[in-house]
Amino acid sequence: MLHRKVLFTFFVLCTAAVAAPAVEQRDVFTSGQNGDLTWSAQQVVGDAADNTCGNPCPVLDESTGTLWLLRPHPLGTDGEREIAARMAQGTGTVWISNSTDHGKARKVGAPIRPKVNMCQVAELFDGRGTLMMNMRSNHGRTVHAHAPSTAGGATRSEITAADRLVEPVCQASLIRHETKPGAGGHLISPTPAAQSRLQLTVKTSGDDGMTLREQAVLAPGRSAYSTLVPLAPDTVGSLYENGEKRAYGRITFVCIALPAP
Numbered sequence: 001m002l003h004r005k006v007l008f009t010f011f012v013l014c015t016a017a018v019a020a021p022a023v024e025q026r027d028v029f030t031s032g033q034n035g036d037l038t039w040s041a042q043q044v045v046g047d048a049a050d051n052t053c054g055n056p057c058p059v060l061d062e063s064t065g066t067l068w069l070l071r072p073h074p075l076g077t078d079g080e081r082e083i084a085a086r087m088a089q090g091t092g093t094v095w096i097s098n099s100t101d102h103g104k105a106r107k108v109g110a111p112i113r114p115k116v117n118m119c120q121v122a123e124l125f126d127g128r129g130t131l132m133m134n135m136r137s138n139h140g141r142t143v144h145a146h147a148p149s150t151a152g153g154a155t156r157s158e159i160t161a162a163d164r165l166v167e168p169v170c171q172a173s174l175i176r177h178e179t180k181p182g183a184g185g186h187l188i189s190p191t192p193a194a195q196s197r198l199q200l201t202v203k204t205s206g207d208d209g210m211t212l213r214e215q216a217v218l219a220p221g222r223s224a225y226s227t228l229v230p231l232a233p234d235t236v237g238s239l240y241e242n243g244e245k246r247a248y249g250r251i252t253f254v255c256i257a258l259p260a261p
Helices: 080-084
Strands: 003-004 009-017 025-035 043-047 057-061 064-069 116-123 131-138 141-147 162-167 175-178 185-192 198-205 215-232 233-241 250-257
Touching: 116 175, 131 162, 162 185, 175 215, 185 215, 185 233, 198 233, 215 250
Parallel strands: none
Antiparallel strands: 009 025, 025 043, 057 064, 116 131, 131 141, 141 162, 175 185, 185 198, 198 215, 215 233, 233 250
16 A cells, blocks of 8 residues: 555555455555545456466655556465475565666565565665565564665665564564654554454554554454555554454554654
């Protein structure tokens, strides 16, 4: 999910299962104007036929207005366990890529492995342009994993356990949110507050993750994947999966007030 500040239009992209989730999937798109309670009709933007449309990641180039959609595209015959074990026909790797010419060319940085996926990268407030990759971890620690880079992703430090971000092996969302340009802000991450997919809680940090503050409980019951978007200097929005009997019963959008950093 992303938010274009000038138009105040929300764009939401998600993966929709057409038949069995591992057989046929499509990426669908919808949008809604800021302040109203309605959304446009869904549009299919990617159809993988018998293969898988993975979790979509939209990136908006604000200087050109181009909306880039990055997503994994594994074979429909490849299961998640096979991909994680690097035994599938098409294996998955996490890396940071960057482009300085609006997507005409891309440079792929150092791969990040093993046993990590479902990630999001954010720039720290350290003044050095450090990128922090926040990742779902399959190392058996029930916490997220981090891998910082001070070289734009070309090289990176070793993977470390993010002990303050508890997770039951779930997608790792992280955003940088500026309160004022050049005046600092928050790193924000929504994670379960338990070692199961329960009590989805937004956590904020004003010191690049050294300390965390629980800001809001989005879903006290079952929940799954979530994402964040800046709305105003003191507000972010969150879109997340949740439900009473199962974590994927519905998708909910809420606004969250933030404290001063």
